[in-house]
Amino acid sequence: MSQNDSHATFTTNYPNPIHEPKHLKIICVGAGASGLLLAYKLQRSFDNFELMIYEKNEDISGTWLENTYPGCACDIPAHVYTYTFEPNPNWSSVYSGSREIRDYFLSFAKKYELHKYIKLRHQVSGAVWNDKTGQWDVDIANLENGSVMHDSCDIFISAVGVLNAWKWPTIPGLHDFKGPVLHTARWDSSVNLEGKHVGLIGNGSSGIQVLPAISPEVAKITTFIRSPTWVSPTRGFESRIYPEEERQKYASDPQAHLAYRKTLEKNMNELFQIFITDSPGQKQTFDAMKKMMQDKLQISDDLQKLVIPTWPVGCRRLTPGIGYLEMLASDKVEVVFGEIEKITAKGCVSTGQEYPIDVLICATGFDTSFKPRFPLIGLGGKNLQDAWASEAQSYLGIAAHGFPNYFMFIGPNSPSGNGPLLVAMEAQADYMLRMINRWQTENIHSFSPKIDAVQDFIAFKDEFMKATVWEHECKSWYKNNSASGKVTALWPGSTLHYLEAISDPRYEDWDFKYKGNRFAFLGNGRSQVESDSTADWAYYIRNEDDGPYLGRLKQTKIVARSGTVIPADIQSKPRYGSQ
Incomplete structure (x- = not known):
């Protein structure tokens, strides 16, 4: 029989060739950076699928749509806050603002026509695993x-992000304040903040960004700080505006742009x-950052002791505080240390003293418990909200025991x-799609990580965390x-460590459940x-071994x-035998 006769019919209980992809339905929650990435990668690599992203x-664009406060920007260099395969040579500055970052994701979605997968103003309100059908039943408001609609899927994916569920501070009297509360x-x-006396609660990333941004228009800022934090641009990431000639260089010379991106990524x-x-x-970093903060603060030794931490650098997330420390030391800013005991109609009370203000800004962060924001019911009626009530325990940051196909x-x-x-995030998407590929091309009912x-x-x-600065005594969303x-x-x-750790699924860590004979995917004996x-x-016949290395x-x-890279510590040294 010739190759052209390959579609000849014959009798078999399995009519399809091996690994024939069955229809796949995925529901994803959220159309931010990770939801858009999933849509792109699924579209690029898969056939016979249906994807619905509820936002x-x-x-679209998640946190970069929601966060529009003055000074809002990413705290890592913009040229590496992109998908690795989708560079943007046109960033205006090292730490680009939220609107510019949002434009990047809007452009990405438009370029790859991802909007067809997204339903806006639809919020998932609950999901229940149906073990009989091998699907998730999902409620969407x-x-x-x-109205409430119902949908179902084979694979359910959360792409809601971590710093997304914002929260008010738990301070008595918050709603008694008569002025605007933001x-x-x-x-x-x-x-309108012009000429107002503003109270600012919090000195995390958003508080550090908003204070210098609003200072030119307000009359005074009273900032309430409960604990110190490390604030300073990190070496190699100094904030600056990119001159037009540099932007044109990156736009016209992809290799020069790639080299710059790699330098930033290597530094990170x-x-x-x-x-x-x-x-x-x-x-070394502790000493350098302490001196940097002291130089910028230019305030009394007593105040420096309250502002500069004693715990290690990195215990809390490092935040480039562009102009923050300088403003903290200015006459326009009053620094109040300690807990806020209550909020009154006129202002905030701390250490027994009331501080009158006109406007109150809460830079008080997010719910970082990792609990789902809706009931997520898995095997045996277990709700992940309850399972993670005291501690969130995942499998490699991507899955949960007892919650199949999730x-x-x-x-x-x-x-x-x-x-x-x-x-x-890209590595996580690749891992998910490797698992999903097995589901689609084998007769798998479901999979879940073993307990x-x-x-x-x-x-x-x-055990690993005991050797890190993250376990030291500092309050952190970590x-x-x-x-x-x-x-x-x-x-x-490290991140590089993570890329290697999840590059190949450890299938032995997963419980697989099959529909009938696990080898039914072998099909009709044809490839x-x-x-x-x-x-x-005869694709495997070749003149040399160009296959992948298996070790x-x-x-x-x-x-x-x-x-291909010369280590920095020997670049300046003469090579062996050189004159």
């Missing part, structure tokens, strides 16, 4: 008309050393503060806004190649282009 907001994550631009990856307690990098982006113990983030795999991962993570709780937000290693008369049926170390060296 509660009126438009239509925020336009208040939250940085729900900014009301109609409130090198930062991981400072997160190890008592390491030379930690000690994934999450940037789940507990993902590398959300260890170095570059979006590349880790002992989750427990072993958590035990390893807890520890669910506690000072001494378990580190639930961060991966036990997918034999189903394609235009394919090369992990050799494979990693090839992927990382080992031997």
Whole structure:
């Protein structure tokens, strides 16, 4: 029989060739950076699928749509706050603002026609695993008309982000205040701050950004700070506006742009050393940042002791405080340390004294418990909200035991503060799609990480964290806004470490349930190649071995282009034998 006769019919109980992709339905919650990435990668690599992304907001881009407060910007360089495969040569500055970042994601969605997968102003309100059908039954609230619709899917994915569920401070009398009350994550631009006395609660990332941004227009700022924090641009990431000639260079010379992006990314990856307690990098950075803060504050020694931390650099997320320290030391800003006891109609009371203000800004962060924002009911009626009530325990930051066919982006113990983030998000998407590919091309009913795999991962993570600065006594969202709780937000290693750790699924860590005979996917005895008369049926015949390396170390060296970079510490030294 010739290749053109490949579609000849014959009798079989399995009519399809091996790995025939069955129809796949995915529901994703959220159309921010991770939801858009999923849509792109699914569209690029898969056939015979249906994707529905439900987004509660009126438009896409998640946190970059929601956060519009003055000074809002990403706290890592913009040229590496992009998908690795989708550079943007036109960033205006090192730390670009939220509107510019949002434009990047809008452009990405438009370029790849991703809007067809997205339903805006629709909020998932609950999801229940149906083990009989092997699907998730999902309730969605239509925020336009208040109705509730029902949908179902084979794979359910959370892409809601971590710093997204903002919260008011739990201070008595908050709603007694007679003036405007703003939250940085729900900014009301109609409130006029010109000439006003503004009270600012919080000195996390948003508080550090908003204070210098509003200072030119307000009459005075009273900032209420409960604890010190490390604030300073990190070496190599100094804030600056890109001149037009530099932007044109990156736009016209992709290789020059790539080299600059790699330099920034390499610098970020090198930062991981400072997160190890008592390491030379930690000690050097501690001394350098302490001196930098002292030089910029120019305030009394007593105030410096309150502003500059004693705990290690990196225990809380490092924040480039462009202009913050200088303003903190100015006559326009009054610094009040300690807890706010209550809020009155006129202002805030701290240490027994009332501080009258006109406008109150709350830069008080988010719910970082990792609990789902809606009931998520898995096997045996277990609700993930309850299972993670005291501690969120994931499998490698992407899955949860007892919740089949369920994934999450940037789940507990993902590398959300260890170095570059979006590349880790890409690695998570690739991992998910490898698992989904198996589901689609085999007769798998469901898959869920084994409990002992989750427990072993958590035990390893807890032991690793003992050697890091993250476990020191500082209040951080890394520890669910506690000072001494378990580190639930961060991966036990660097971002590069994470990329290797999840590059290949450890299928032995998963419970697979099949529909009938697990080998039914073998089909009618024909390959997918034999189903394609235009394919090369002898594709494996070649003149040299150009196949992938199968040893992990050799494979990693090839992927990382080992031997192509001269280490910085020997670049300036003469090579052996040189004159």
